[in-house]
Amino acid sequence: MSITRRQFVANTAATAALAGLAPRLRAAGSGDPDVIVIGAGLSGLETALTLEENGLKVRLLEGRKRVGGRLYTLFDLPGHPEAGGNSIASAYGRAIAAAKRNGIEVMNVAPRLMKNRAGQELFLGGEHIKLADWAAHPRNPFSGEARKLPPWAWSDAMFRQHLPFRDLENWHDAAHAQHDISVHDFLSANGATDAQIHLGYDTNISYGTTARDVSLLQQAFADHWQAVNRSAAPQNLLIGVFKDGNQNLPIAMARRLKGDLLQGRRVVAIETGPDSATVTCSDGSRHRAKAVVCSMPFSTLRNVALDPLPPSLQYKAIQTLGYIPITQFHVVAKKPFWEMDGLSPSMWTDGPLGSVLAQKSGKTDDEVTSLTVWCRGLNGLFIDRFGVEEGKRMILEEFARLRPASKGLLTVGAVHSWTADPFSAGDWAIFQPGQVRELRASIATPHQRLFFCGEHTAIGSRGIEGALESAERVSLEVLGAVG
Numbered sequence: 001m002s003i004t005r006r007q008f009v010a011n012t013a014a015t016a017a018l019a020g021l022a023p024r025l026r027a028a029g030s031g032d033p034d035v036i037v038i039g040a041g042l043s044g045l046e047t048a049l050t051l052e053e054n055g056l057k058v059r060l061l062e063g064r065k066r067v068g069g070r071l072y073t074l075f076d077l078p079g080h081p082e083a084g085g086n087s088i089a090s091a092y093g094r095a096i097a098a099a100k101r102n103g104i105e106v107m108n109v110a111p112r113l114m115k116n117r118a119g120q121e122l123f124l125g126g127e128h129i130k131l132a133d134w135a136a137h138p139r140n141p142f143s144g145e146a147r148k149l150p151p152w153a154w155s156d157a158m159f160r161q162h163l164p165f166r167d168l169e170n171w172h173d174a175a176h177a178q179h180d181i182s183v184h185d186f187l188s189a190n191g192a193t194d195a196q197i198h199l200g201y202d203t204n205i206s207y208g209t210t211a212r213d214v215s216l217l218q219q220a221f222a223d224h225w226q227a228v229n230r231s232a233a234p235q236n237l238l239i240g241v242f243k244d245g246n247q248n249l250p251i252a253m254a255r256r257l258k259g260d261l262l263q264g265r266r267v268v269a270i271e272t273g274p275d276s277a278t279v280t281c282s283d284g285s286r287h288r289a290k291a292v293v294c295s296m297p298f299s300t301l302r303n304v305a306l307d308p309l310p311p312s313l314q315y316k317a318i319q320t321l322g323y324i325p326i327t328q329f330h331v332v333a334k335k336p337f338w339e340m341d342g343l344s345p346s347m348w349t350d351g352p353l354g355s356v357l358a359q360k361s362g363k364t365d366d367e368v369t370s371l372t373v374w375c376r377g378l379n380g381l382f383i384d385r386f387g388v389e390e391g392k393r394m395i396l397e398e399f400a401r402l403r404p405a406s407k408g409l410l411t412v413g414a415v416h417s418w419t420a421d422p423f424s425a426g427d428w429a430i431f432q433p434g435q436v437r438e439l440r441a442s443i444a445t446p447h448q449r450l451f452f453c454g455e456h457t458a459i460g461s462r463g464i465e466g467a468l469e470s471a472e473r474v475s476l477e478v479l480g481a482v483g
Helices: 005-017 042-053 093-101 110-115 144-148 151-162 174-179 183-189 194-202 216-230 248-255 312-320 337-341 377-384 387-402 435-442 463-482
Strands: 035-038 058-062 106-108 121-124 127-129 240-242 261-263 267-272 277-281 286-289 291-294 305-307 326-333 347-349 355-359 370-376 410-417 450-452
Touching: 035 042, 035 277, 035 286, 042 058, 042 248, 042 463, 058 286, 093 240, 093 248, 093 463, 151 183, 151 194, 174 216, 174 435, 183 194, 183 216, 216 435, 267 291, 277 291, 291 463, 312 435, 326 377, 326 387, 370 377, 377 387, 387 410, 450 463
Parallel strands: 035 058, 035 291, 058 261, 121 347, 267 305, 291 450
Antiparallel strands: 106 240, 121 127, 267 277, 277 286, 326 370, 326 410, 347 355, 355 370
16 A cells, blocks of 8 residues: 555644544554564654544554653753753754644743853863863963864854755755765865864763764754744744643643553564564563564664565665764762852853753743763763763762862762664764765665654754654555555
């Protein structure tokens, strides 16, 4: 059976609008499902719901004892800080629509954030450097007008000035294949020194571990997505969060499922053929269906036995696609030490603290409810080596060293390493040099009755929106094959 996008959208919309009149689907647990979906993150949940709305019986398997995947709200901490996806913006049309469908309010925190643009403090080598002094400071490795830029703004300026193509929306097009080089090589070719790249890109990196393992095309993808979301006029700027915690969206989606949602089922093997597929979990249970949709990140799928193996390029992508290491420490202050030392609570450092962002989710615009310590890239890998308890001690000691007024006033309420998380093994996916040209087109290709979704398969959007984009695509593929 084939199905067009128009028929798919119309069917889904009609089912949602006439939910009370639609015929009941087969009861969960009675025989094999039509489709097994692996992973109860946004992409898996949205896929399962869409397939159910189009008449298929679905069973969803989740390895964790919670839903949401990389949407993970710390509900037991003040202000409900996010350990996973933080916000949406104006181009997140699918996410905004999903919130509306599931009865979740989107709150625009842009006015609060803009009101509190007090900036962040710069600490290098343990020294506090006022931004007013940065241009002339001996630790500043930049040259010319770039000396006026804080370290966190340097690489963006370099990309805006030197990016060799402007067709960012089609970052993955074969016409741009010659630019599938490392960010390091690109920056070096445009006059940047290793010292400049280390401070301006590698420190508190947004993608990968260093500039050497990030493709320039990956950077173009990220820049395109940011530009789309920054295009709104200031008065229309949306920085959206889901009320009382972003994980509330997947929780609400899970409640709407008609079929089985089995948690604590870690997938260890997938056997697929031309007409059916079987999934085996670590508890020994086996689940058979006409098709399997896998939303697992490739960083964890590479530990699953696949029989038969996918085609060589797709299998290479599963085994090698990069993921950024990120570890977060969520710190709660007994007293506002930043009022004692007169500095902003937010910091950008080249030490173990990485970047520290003040979370302002209280009753007033300026109430700091917690501090999020972001350890990214090599810094995240470094601090993970010491384990959770030693990592907590190191973080509190570093706070006390840089900000003596904080000594004895901080507690670590939660720690989450996405790299150590066995169901994630890293945070968002990163194309390394050469991987866009060689592997991107193969990543989401169906393998017999095994289909793929997840943010790593999206090509037009990233993060939360990318996950939902992938669910839309894979739903069409599955309905075309077995619907």
